[in-house]
Amino acid sequence: MTESADPAEPPVRPARPVRVVLVDDHRMFRSGVRTELGDAVDVVGEAEDVDGAVAVITATEPDVVLLDVHLPGGGGRAILQALVPALPDVRFLALSVSDAPEDVISVIRAGARGYVTKSITGPELADAVLRVAGGDVVFSPRLAGFVLDAFAATTDVAAVDEDLDRLTQREREVLRLIARGYTYREVARQLFISVKTVETHVSAVLRKLQLSNRHELTRWATDRRLV
């Protein structure tokens, strides 16, 4: 985020531990994540469905919510829609086994600050949580690929005149590198820019993804749903 005063070289551990709520309908998975996160963060609550999550998050106001995309009672999206306007300081990181592009794009559009797959390793997950807590956006290679795919439909340039509706050349380059498996630091070195600039680009992409009401974006997601 451009307005946040985040340090130039993340991840930097904040003074107090980051407070996290886990939302997933599988107890085994929650305890696994809790173990993997270890001491890196302070898990202050867990929930297994939409109503429980809304209650726990409202009560604890954590820094980061690790949110499963598929949940009984409306899915992660319902939680985001209920809480994002009311709790602007709580940040959501989607954590899902789902490969379905429309699921991923819909939680991002509902306000999640990133998306990682459940195959992520423990240290990587802890790192992602700290980044999100620090105001950054976490793009997994898969999410970067989805976004490139969704915005690639911009072949019809004449129909698109809003800045929100297309990616800049630089943003595209950054996303491509992330999709290729590069870390932010490696992206920065490859493009001869600072890590901070990489984060700014990624945040801008997230904002476009959330705010753009391009028809193509909806249509793209709909097309994918049918497969």
Next chain:
Amino acid sequence: MTTTSPPTPATQPVRAEPSPRRLYRSSDGRVLAGVARGLADHLGVPPIYVRLAFVVLAGAGGAGIAAYGLFWVFAPQSPFEVDDGPHRERDLTMLLALGSLTVGGLLLLSALGLGLNPGLAVPLVAVGIGVVILWRQADDDARQRWRLATGTARLSGAARAAGGIALVFVGAGAILVGPAKVDGTSGGLVAALVVAFGLALVSGPWWVRMARDLSAERNARIREQERAEVAAHVHDSVLHTLTLIQRHVDDPREVARLARAQERDLRSWLYRPVADPDAMISSALAAAAAEVEDAHGVAVEVVVVGDCPVDERLRALLLAAREAMVNAAKYAGDAPISLYAEVEPGQVTVFVRDRGAGFEMADVPEDRLGLRQSVVGRMERHGGTALVRSVAAEGTEIQLEMPRSHQ
């Protein structure tokens, strides 16, 4: 159609609400065919209102009667059955309903301008009552089949059906010999029409039922086939894998490989379109990555942007990418390999990246054919390029570019 037991909202939630909501004729708490009751349940109002509405409409030129008949034919009977009340009482209310139906029918006739000419009206009413009895009997038959009825119930049903048929034919006969004054050549035609119409009325319920049963049976068969397919797939893949995993509990690497292969398989079965996996570049790359995963026990994360059919050039690209993945798998250690492919209008680009030790291309012996021949050589032979970037201790990235052949 005026008397009924009072509405019983307390029993309403018991009936499982099928979704999406559709209109059924109620089979419990009904008076004649359950149309009013079913409509009331569907609309969420007490049945007595619906019944009153039908009666009022019946006064309006018999429209209520016609509407009731149409609902009877087109709304299916509810399969959610609660036990009926005592039989005798039901027959009484049914007689009452038939009586009011008769009055309504006469009103309908007068509205149609046929007047209350007794010579015509009486046979027509007889036909009408016969038809109602037959249709109702058909409903009862259907219900009894659901409940696996005994023979005795069937016997009284047969008697009722016979009565209905007799009424229809007597009525038709009365029309023929009575006021219609059938004579001459046209008389024969009218007679034939009346007989045919009578037959259609009598056999109608069974035709309708047969058609409904056929479609219900076909739906059931389709569902059964789908279920069998799911069961077969779960058996062949998931159960099999679980067994294998149990056998390999001591070998975490093998367990991980099995679980990953199974996950991929299930995922592709659930989410991917049914298509030739090799026809499109995205699915072909995913399949190649899966083979490498299985053969070398390393995870490959596949991200593909865009898609296009595989032609001869792209087949070469595919093989080169596969070889690059194999190479990465051999030297990357346990870290996952990233495969990224982007289909653009002019070309297809593939990146294969590992986080292994890295190497110097110059250090690779001349006789090692993998990278040099299978990747770089193959790409160049087909008009593409291959680029290898390797940094010691950071890993290797192979970039493959193939221009698309344009038709």
